[in-house]
Amino acid sequence: MLDNLSSRFQEIFKKVRGHGKLSESNIKEALREVKMSLLEADVNYKVVKDFTAKVRDKAIGTDVLQGINPGQQFIKIVNDELVELLGGTNSRLTKGVRKPTIIMLAGLQGAGKTTFAAKLGNYLKKQGEKVLMVAGDVYRPAAIKQLQVLGEQTKIDVYAEEDNKNVVEICEHGLEKAHELGSTYMIIDTAGRLHIDEQLMQELDDVRKKVRPQEILLVVDAMIGQDAVNLAESFNKVLSIDGIVLTKFDGDTRGGAALSIKSVVGKPIKFIGVGEKIDDLELFHPERVVSRILGMGDVVSLVEKAQSAIDEEDAKSLEEKIRTQKFDLNDFLKQLQNIKKLGSLGSILKLIPGMGQIGDLAPAEKEMKKVEAIIQSMTQEERKKPDILKASRKQRIAAGSGTQVSDVNRLLKQFDQMKSMMKMFSGGKMPSFPSFPGG
Numbered sequence: 001m002l003d004n005l006s007s008r009f010q011e012i013f014k015k016v017r018g019h020g021k022l023s024e025s026n027i028k029e030a031l032r033e034v035k036m037s038l039l040e041a042d043v044n045y046k047v048v049k050d051f052t053a054k055v056r057d058k059a060i061g062t063d064v065l066q067g068i069n070p071g072q073q074f075i076k077i078v079n080d081e082l083v084e085l086l087g088g089t090n091s092r093l094t095k096g097v098r099k100p101t102i103i104m105l106a107g108l109q110g111a112g113k114t115t116f117a118a119k120l121g122n123y124l125k126k127q128g129e130k131v132l133m134v135a136g137d138v139y140r141p142a143a144i145k146q147l148q149v150l151g152e153q154t155k156i157d158v159y160a161e162e163d164n165k166n167v168v169e170i171c172e173h174g175l176e177k178a179h180e181l182g183s184t185y186m187i188i189d190t191a192g193r194l195h196i197d198e199q200l201m202q203e204l205d206d207v208r209k210k211v212r213p214q215e216i217l218l219v220v221d222a223m224i225g226q227d228a229v230n231l232a233e234s235f236n237k238v239l240s241i242d243g244i245v246l247t248k249f250d251g252d253t254r255g256g257a258a259l260s261i262k263s264v265v266g267k268p269i270k271f272i273g274v275g276e277k278i279d280d281l282e283l284f285h286p287e288r289v290v291s292r293i294l295g296m297g298d299v300v301s302l303v304e305k306a307q308s309a310i311d312e313e314d315a316k317s318l319e320e321k322i323r324t325q326k327f328d329l330n331d332f333l334k335q336l337q338n339i340k341k342l343g344s345l346g347s348i349l350k351l352i353p354g355m356g357q358i359g360d361l362a363p364a365e366k367e368m369k370k371v372e373a374i375i376q377s378m379t380q381e382e383r384k385k386p387d388i389l390k391a392s393r394k395q396r397i398a399a400g401s402g403t404q405v406s407d408v409n410r411l412l413k414q415f416d417q418m419k420s421m422m423k424m425f426s427g428g429k430m431p432s433f434p435s436f437p438g439g
């Protein structure tokens with residue numbers, strides 16, 4: 001599921017990450033590809049349009065943070081907007097104050113309602129709840145039996161009336177049974193049709209009015225793509241559903257349904273069915289799904305770390321210094337310390353795909369410490385004007401920092417190189433941090 005979309009996104013990001021700076025035309029190009037990929041994944045056209053507009057505004061309007069590159073920041077923006085599109089944080093099931101909490105399932109025939117009833121029952125049972133499943137699918141001949149078999153398999157109580165076709169009545173009797181058994185949850189499996197029809201809707205609405213479920217979940221087959229969105233809208237109009245369950249998420253679908261449904265219908269996806277077995281059920285976590293689609297969870301946490309570690313004001317004054325070429329060794333030291341705030345070099349690199357196996361980073365970290373010690377052994381004047389550093393001063397600094405004069409010279413040379421690099425960048429946006437000294 002979502003594999004195609006995932007590989008398309010990975011390609012786009014590979015290109016984007018290669019750019020040291022992102023120009024408007026880079027962003028436009030990347031966005032065009034994002035748009036194509038989403039449309040190919042069968043996401044609703046209007047949803048795609050709104051989505052890309054939001055990402056564009058953010059990508060163009062945001063200054064790039066230090067410690068990360070613009071490509072990484074772009075990925076983070078796409079990530080956040082996708083999470084938002086899927087419904088923000090995970091939305092939980094209601095637990096009512098009166099017992100039992102009643103959950104009513106609705107959906108077309110074959111969507112996976114009966115299977116989901118048992119999966120949900122099992123999920124709740126594992127959390128210590130006492131569940132009663134009510135067989136309200138009185139039209140599909142095998143549905144009652146199917147629920148009973150699943151009930152035996154999962155050791156969950158089932159209430160059924162084989163000869164009664166009145167669903168409202170069955171649910172009322174079911175509720176009495178739930179009280180008798182002390183059930184904390186009652187799950188109502190209802191009948192589906194091949195298509196939406198008036199009679200079906202009327203019947204579901206009657207059950208809703210009579211039994212007043214705390215939660216109505218619409219069970220939708222994810223394989224039907226765009227139709228899932230229309231279906232959800234129709235059910236929602238009549239029943240005012242509380243959430244959506246997407247089944248067969250394990251199938252080879254393009255994922256458009258999942259990505260459009262929240263934004264079009266305004267109701268959250270609460271669970272996904274990922275197989276035919278009872279345990280093949282997952283709570284729907286937008287962040288996790290997005291991280292699966294983008295395969296970039298690592299970059300995202302890197303950017304989040306940078307966001308929390310680096311002060312925006314600092315970044316502005318630094319930019320100013322680079323532009324006016326007033327960047328001195330004090331600023332250099334500050335940057336080193338900012339990088340350290342992100343964690344050890346190893347832990348930062350581990351977050352970047354492909355960099356996990358980079359080998360021993362201890363030498364680079366040692367080098368960073370050395371550079372820090374050298375700068376700290378300088379006077380303020382020396383830090384501001386490294387040009388005044390002649391042999392005797394260098395000897396003093398080396399002795400003070402426990403290093404060699406050659407280390408001091410190497411640092412000064414690197415600093416010079418960095419300054420000339422900055423000259424090239426100046427006038428533009430923040431460059432990403434140049435390579436580590438000694439690294």
Ligand code: GDP
Pocket residue numbers: 107108109110111112113114115116192247248249250251272273274275276280
């Ligand atoms: P109902 O008519 O809505 O009650 O549908 P069923 O519960 O009988 O399910 C219809 C078919 O879909 C059955 O063969 C199920 O095993 C299958 N099914 C249900 N949920 C999933 C799922 O998440 N993944 C897969 N692969 N199959 C599912």
